[in-house]
Amino acid sequence: MNNTLKENMARSIFMMAAALSIVAVLIICIFIFSNGVPAIKEVGLFHFLFGISWDPEHGLYGIFPMIIGTLVVTAGALVFGVPLGILCAVFLVFYCPKKLRPKVNVIVNMMAGIPSVVYGFFGLVVLVPFIQTMTRTNGMGVLSASILLAVMILPTIISVSQTALSSVDKSYYEGARALGASHDRTVFKVMLPAAKSGILCAVILGLGRAVGETMAVMMVAGNQAIIPFGIFSGTRTLTSHIAMEMGYATDLHRQALIATAVVLFGFILIMNGIMTLVKRRMCHE
Amino acid sequence: MDKIEIQDLDLFYGNFQALRKINLRMKAHEVTALIGPSGCGKSTLLKSINRMNDLIENCHIEGKILVDGKNIDDEDVNLLRKKVGMVFQKANLFPMSIYDNVAYGPKTHGIKDKKRLDEIVECSLKQAAIWEEVKNDLKKSALALSGGQQQRLCIARALAIEPDVLLMDEPTSALDPISTAKVEELILQLKENYTIVIVTHNMQQALRIADQTAFFLQGKVIEFDRTQKIFNDPKEKKTRDYITGRFG
Numbered sequence: 162m163n164n165t166l167k168e169n170m171a172r173s174i175f176m177m178a179a180a181l182s183i184v185a186v187l188i189i190c191i192f193i194f195s196n197g198v199p200a201i202k203e204v205g206l207f208h209f210l211f212g213i214s215w216d217p218e219h220g221l222y223g224i225f226p227m228i229i230g231t232l233v234v235t236a237g238a239l240v241f242g243v244p245l246g247i248l249c250a251v252f253l254v255f256y257c258p259k260k261l262r263p264k265v266n267v268i269v270n271m272m273a274g275i276p277s278v279v280y281g282f283f284g285l286v287v288l289v290p291f292i293q294t295m296t297r298t299n300g301m302g303v304l305s306a307s308i309l310l311a312v313m314i315l316p317t318i319i320s321v322s323q324t325a326l327s328s329v330d331k332s333y334y335e336g337a338r339a340l341g342a343s344h345d346r347t348v349f350k351v352m353l354p355a356a357k358s359g360i361l362c363a364v365i366l367g368l369g370r371a372v373g374e375t376m377a378v379m380m381v382a383g384n385q386a387i388i389p390f391g392i393f394s395g396t397r398t399l400t401s402h403i404a405m406e407m408g409y410a411t412d413l414h415r416q417a418l419i420a421t422a423v424v425l426f427g428f429i430l431i432m433n434g435i436m437t438l439v440k441r442r443m444c445h446e
Numbered sequence: 447m448d449k450i451e452i453q454d455l456d457l458f459y460g461n462f463q464a465l466r467k468i469n470l471r472m473k474a475h476e477v478t479a480l481i482g483p484s485g486c487g488k489s490t491l492l493k494s495i496n497r498m499n500d501l502i503e504n505c506h507i508e509g510k511i512l513v514d515g516k517n518i519d520d521e522d523v524n525l526l527r528k529k530v531g532m533v534f535q536k537a538n539l540f541p542m543s544i545y546d547n548v549a550y551g552p553k554t555h556g557i558k559d560k561k562r563l564d565e566i567v568e569c570s571l572k573q574a575a576i577w578e579e580v581k582n583d584l585k586k587s588a589l590a591l592s593g594g595q596q597q598r599l600c601i602a603r604a605l606a607i608e609p610d611v612l613l614m615d616e617p618t619s620a621l622d623p624i625s626t627a628k629v630e631e632l633i634l635q636l637k638e639n640y641t642i643v644i645v646t647h648n649m650q651q652a653l654r655i656a657d658q659t660a661f662f663l664q665g666k667v668i669e670f671d672r673t674q675k676i677f678n679d680p681k682e683k684k685t686r687d688y689i690t691g692r693f694g
Binding site for chain 1 (some may be wrong): 496498501524525526527528531532534536538539540541542550551554555600603604607
């Protein structure tokens with residue numbers, strides 16, 4: 162076989178692989194839009210997005226409570242997860258004894274591999290009862306879901322921030338130390354800001370994971386289809402909303418759930434858009 | 447009293463001895479050039495003066511360095527580095543604005559007053575002869591400047607902490623001839639107010655700017671004298687061979 166032929170074959174194999182993944186995404190898009198959009202039309206876009214009650218038996222299909230639920234729980238996860246994750250990455254890169262770092266990283270990577278249902282189970286048997294006894298509420302709700310999600314996005318935030326921090330030019334460190342700055346000051350005033358675009362990337366990836374997470378949230382959030390009224394209030398996210406009802410839904414109910422996936426899809430698109438924008442702006446600075 | 451006094455300095459990286467029994471004295475307001483082939487230990491010595499070698503693991507030093515008659519090991523390292531500023535071979539500006547780069551040092555040492563900072567930034571940039579070029583772009587990223595401008599900005603940043611001594615590690619090795627000339631001119635002006643120690647590979651540069659020159663070879667000072675003497679009438683054959691370009 163001559164080389165040109167070999168090269169052409171290799172190229173077509175790679176092209177097929179690339180095409181296949183793109184086709185998969187396209188098919189998913191077509192599926193959810195073709196099944197979801199009619200339901201949105203029937204319910205009415207405004208009523209669907211901003212309707213505050215979800216009651217399929219009475220023909221009410223408002224997903225506003227779930228949108229708020231998703232936003233609140235995700236925000237909560239970021240509030241707990243982001244500072245913790247970034248500080249952990251800072252520790253690993255700038256403070257950790259050299260021998261310890263790979264060991265900690267093994268554990269961090271292991272955290273990323275634990276199935277989400279296991280996290281959910283942990284939340285259910287440890288976190289929820291703890292919050293129950295501490296606050297005399299039923300324990301399932303925004304706070305539990307946020308804390309649990311925070312733990313779940315930690316590995317993403319830690320490892321991406323760590324990469325960002327270690328790839329900061331070492332000469333910045335020397336430069337700052339030569340000006341008489343202490344190690345701490347150099348780390349927090351020079352190295353950390355220098356890694357900000359990479360760290361932002363870590364936050365957005367964590368955000369993506371938090372928005373998409375279904376199972377664990379479902380197990381600890383209480384799942385009432387109501388707008389959460391406090392941090393101990395039960396809540397339901399878009400993803401768990403779909404997962405919980407899809408099993409028995411039919412007709413318009415079923416279509417409305419698929420339409421919920423359209424909204425979720427929109428969420429992810431907006432997030433990616435923001436990330437691209439922010440990244441571009443940072444590069445131009 | 448000499449500004450800097452290096453006494454019987456030995457320096458080891460692990461088991462490797464990088465410097466052997468170095469004895470040098472530098473007077474205030476003089477420029478001292480350290481010359482010699484790559485790997486001869488001249489940069490290592492330079493970094494010992496502001497204790498940057500502390501950052502290197504397994505680096506071990508014997509002997510003494512005195513700045514203003516005080517042993518630098520007895521001083522707080524961050525205060526020492528405020529007194530002994532440094533400019534690196536490769537411009538290492540922070541990814542911040544021009545203003546923030548220069549203001550970083552003074553802020554580090556506790557100056558918070560905005561007006562005072564403005565003054566220091568302007569004064570440092572003027573001293574480094576770069577004020578006219580950047581005065582309208584202080585908020586712009588320092589990394590957008592040309593290589594020569596970046597190196598002069600590094601000098602401004604080092605001056606902003608008001609040091610007495612300025613250490614320069616081959617500050618012009620990455621610059622074009624015009625930028626190099628500007629930096630050299632600058633060094634001659636700065637010497638009025640600062641004591642300067644400069645590592646250079648460029649013999650002509652040493653001849654142009656240095657009052658005294660030390661020639662290093664394999665971790666030892668072979669010859670240390672007034673620059674004119676070293677270049678016109680060296681005592682050692684090795685020195686003569688090096689400066690006439692027979693090796694190195």
